[in-house]
Amino acid sequence: MKRRQRQTLAAAILTAVFLTAAQAQLPILEGLEYPPLNANPPKAEKVVLDNGMRLFLLEDHELPILNITAYIKTGEIYDPPGKTGLAGMTAAVMRDGGTASRTPDEINEALEFIAGSIEVGMSDEYGTASLNVLVKDADMGVQLFADILMNPAFQEEKAELQRGQLIEAIRRRNDSPLQTAFREMQVRLYGDHPYARYASMDSAMAISREDMTAFHRDHFRPEGIWMAVSGDFQTDEIVQKIEKAFEGWDPPAVEHPETPAPQFKPGGIYHIEKEIEQTFIVFGHAGIQRTNPDWHSILVMNDILGGSGFTSRLMRKIRVERGLTYGVSTNFFRKNLDGFFFGYSSTQHQNAVELIQLAKETMAEMRANPVSDMELALVKNQNINSFVFLYTSSAQIAAQSLVYQFLGYPEGYLESWTDNVAAVTKESVLAAAQKYLNPDDLIIVTVGQREKFGRPLEELGEVNEIRLESPKK
């Protein structure tokens, strides 16, 4: 595998040199030659412990530090009905609620005195836990880390504190217009699917300490934990440390329920009234899975549309040429099941409808005609040439070596990256646009002051006003 990786990097360099020559008429590039890039990223070593935990280890003796990032097979998608927020609260109280043998204060005092940190986090389709310590404190760090993952005590007082924090976050979630628009777009698109569930005051109140202990028991399990371990250690020694710290952890096996396939809602126009200086716009529609075989064409297509900053069409048309916005971008948010495509921007109220029309037209144009040779070459090279930045630190390389497989990307995803990008053609980009862009079926959410719109929002279709609940006093 290591050899294959080197080959792909070498291929990247060749392509780059070849295509640069095509641009050589620019005087500033005259006579500029790039020496070969010496890219030989080290490779993480994989060890599977007896309890099923997988370690991906990379020694790095530059600095006296130890980093562990664990990816955990769980996620907010497993929040039970009526208890949305449980997974996130479980993670937060695992970290803050003490363990069977240590009080929360003991953990924090010990850890922060040695300038270490441990965090536990939760996203929709996985959980994370991280440890950062100086390597001289590796013993204590690994022991605390294991204790928190295995034996959280979910102290009642800390559970209440986190519930209070969750409720405050709910109260504040309409403070940011972009966040509001994004959430409402997702909810309108997915309906009640777990990919778009948000905690409510009621669900926050319904979560009990027992729910958290059960969630932990069922979802934090050695065979569901993959760890990226990097830093200034000897591999066999750190493996033994970790093995010993997690010794005897053998919770009974549990099957996670299967998440149903999303049933996407049809497009529609939604507006939320808010007194601010701009209208924020988020639009989206059904997207793709992580295993999608057309990914590289979709990526290149989206980069040309709105995914690559100043070099994308939306940025050029809406910002650079018209000065209508500070930012506009689009993205495909891939998930295990069908993810979603979305775009966002913001502009003074006057220009809101015009901006949306421009975005829709630009999407339609992607479906109508092939992209130019220049656009294609630019985006392909950008993706191929920036590949080395996936390997800039040992922590990153260790994480990289597990995360794609962990999240269910196709086998060899990274190794075949440059070859797959190089194989993208104008035809495959056009096909991807026609198959995966649907400007006529967008969920569009605007947050702003509708009476100041220069053109009526109804031009885009029937408008549904969303009234947000204001937080209870």
Place this chain on the structure above:
Amino acid sequence: MKRKRHVRFAALMLTACAALCLTASAQNLEERVVEHTLDNGMKLLLMPRTQSPTVALHIWVKAGSVDEPIDRTGIAHMLEHMLFKGTRQLGALNYDAEKPLLDKLDELHVQYDPLNTADDLSDEQEAQRDRLKAEIERVQQQARELAVPSQVSELYAYEGAVGLNAGTGTDFTAYIVSLPANKIELWMRIEAERMRDPVLREFYTERDVVMEERKQRYGSDPFGMLSDALLTAAFKAHPYGTPIIGWESDIERLKRPEAERFFKTYYAPNNAVVAIVGDIDVERVVERMTHYFGGIPAQEIPPRIGTKEPKQSGERRVYVKFDAEPRLQVAFHKPTVPSYDDFVFNVINSLLTSGRTARLYKALVEERQVAASVRSVNGYPGSRFPNLFMIDIVPRSPHTPEQVEQALYAELERLKNEPVSDRELQKVRNQFQADFIRGLNSNAGMASQLGYYELIAGSWRYTQTLLDKANRINAEDIQRAAREYLTWENRTVAVLVREAPAVQEEADE
């Protein structure tokens, strides 16, 4: 267990020692950073790191919003945007034909801008405005056909650049990018061009973009609004009170020749620091930098602003009404780098808000549960001039900002009245040491640190000074500084509220 490990690894002593020695030198910046000044005064800070075949490339220019003319706020930031529009060579198809069009646009805007920003126009004036607008669009379109607007970004993108960006602060403007290490010379060519010969094309369209940026960041965001209000209240004389992005009425009048003037005044090699961290051959980089940048002449930089913020003599309090849940910021004036008390405030900052054992987190978030979060910043909004120690709190309902404020003051009083324990001080020192080590782990992070401290403190070695000083600061220093600066007279309070407070009946005694 520790001893056992030593025995077991005795055989590996040699390897271990090699690793340790390397580690020790890795942390010794003195041995790793090469400093070189070109004849024209451009300072180069070069740090080889061979973790990956990449390189972080930073140019820090000592020109920020504090250096702007008082009625041209926003020009530093506007110029930052404009420097992505190319040069005579870059982004140009036919500069000789383009130039008169750009000049024409300047002239048209001299006539158009006053009409566009006026409140009351006669019918005749409105007609005139619309005529000018049509003419501007026509000329703009002609000019656009002679240019490739995003060529600088495209050249970088094509070669695999990541993190291409620029930032304007009160104190500086920084231009940053990372490239595969073999393409460092492309960066030199583009950046030398940018410094020598920029063309601020598409100025007036970009001015609209900046107006949108202002509406997005300040006019639609509760945090932006509150921060703006705090700074304008805290500074009455010094430009630290002016928003970096500028006042709306200034931005919409800015002209291209004004930005060019600002550029010519401050973008000189002797007013810039270049920090390069990554897989580099130092000698070769020095040679190539001399080749590309050496011919750009040094120039005299005008004296910097001398206005000093007068001593504050009583609490200042401002409210901001916005459609969001309440938020609170409290700030105290204090001296800046390299004053001893600035170091003391670094320690206070860490004591109060760094981590779950920090005093304000424990008191406000955990124990009293009046806040959802609390953070603080030492050196706000900049560090070239005396600045603020700022505390930013998100209250937790049903507690009002004013209640949270009282809880905050109780903790600040503790700082004045009780000496900090040795263990707490040692914890902060340990954190500084560890942060320093972790900072070395990223090319871009390291380049930022080197460039920033060279610019602010006059030497990149300040990163080390920070550590050394932190080790010397004791409990008395903290008590004294708390008593001197964290006072009613010296503080500014900004509160974000959803509704205007109800009119209160006069209370009977």
